[in-house]
């Protein structure tokens with residue numbers, strides 16, 4: 654691990670100022686992803702800003718009947734929150750499908766959104782990887798691709814986003830609230846928060862350098878049956894091959910986002926008009942532009958079957 658300097662910020666303003674003064678700095682929250690990446694020298698911040706002392710650990714109702722989740726709310730606490738379990742059960746279910754109890758106790762809402770891909774070549778500094786080192790090439794293309802993306806991929810990168818929580822937030826139309834180093838605030842729809850790889854797979858989100866996430870807001874509860882179904886190689890402690898986050902209404906309409914298939918939680922609102930026709934119609938509209946490899950084309954059928962299972966469960 655490379656040497657770095659360290660400070661604790663106790664307010665959002667102090668974190669923003671520290672980020673403005675240190676262009677190479679990274680914020681550290683639970684540290685469950687960042688520290689692993691620093692040990693491998695994939696992340697090389699010269700300065701760490703520890704944000705754990707900032708009071709962003711609460712979950713509160715908003716004036717319009719929605720919910721505001723502080724950036725530092727731990728995944729365990731968010732999953733167990735009474736309001737979340739009652740009104741946003743999808744989110745609670747997605748969270749408990751992720752990682753392990755110990756990791757969820759440390760992992761935060763903001764850190765979970767910003768965790769980096771699990772592409773094995775990204776984690777191997779001996780292999781070319783456009784995401785780790787722009788312009789070096791993509792070892793996955795032509796390599797082992799079973800876990801990797803099938804839709805929204807590019808010739809530069811076919812990685813997936815690994816978060817379960819983010820898939821549920823995409824189905825629930827969350828907004829990500831931030832503060833820039835100059836103090837300007839903004840709210841970014843989750844649909845625009847994560848990027849597709851294109852020619853610049855190292856740029857993964859809409860965040861600007863030093864921009865700090867303060868929280869995530871959810872709109873007023875949408876009701877419906879809320880189901881998160883994660884398919885993986887092991888029954889626990891594994892990332893999704895495919896996951897489906899769905900809110901299904903009594904009339905058969907609904908919101909469906911899919912994880913494990915793209916560089917971001919994958920949702921195509923126009924495809925949801927196909928939902929009442931069934932899983933096959935929905936999946937073929939959702940994955941119409943898929944470009945799978947020989948090794949991961951099974952994800953197309955798996956997505957259809959997982960949506961089918963979710964629809965059956967919703968019908969009871």
Ligand SMILES: Cc1cc2nc3c(=O)[nH]c(=O)nc-3n(C[C@H](O)[C@H](O)[C@H](O)COP(=O)(O)OP(=O)(O)OC[C@H]3O[C@@H](n4cnc5c(N)ncnc54)[C@H](O)[C@@H]3O)c2cc1C
Nearest residue numbers: 682683684685686687751752760761764765767816817866
């Ligand atoms: C073995 C293992 C298994 C896992 N399995 C799963 C799984 O099945 N599903 C799943 O979804 N996840 C899984 N995870 C990932 C885990 O959920 C993430 O590591 C965790 O959510 C990251 O949160 P954190 O607070 O620890 O982030 P950190 O590691 O502290 O930070 C991650 C990134 O976010 C940035 N950051 C943190 N807070 C802020 C902020 N407020 N504003 C701006 N930037 C910020 C940091 O600078 C860093 O770049 C697994 C992790 C491990 C190690």
Ligand code: SF4
Nearest residue numbers: 772782783791810811
């Ligand atoms: S798929 Fe993306 S993360 Fe994986 S090796 Fe290629 S460029 Fe790197």
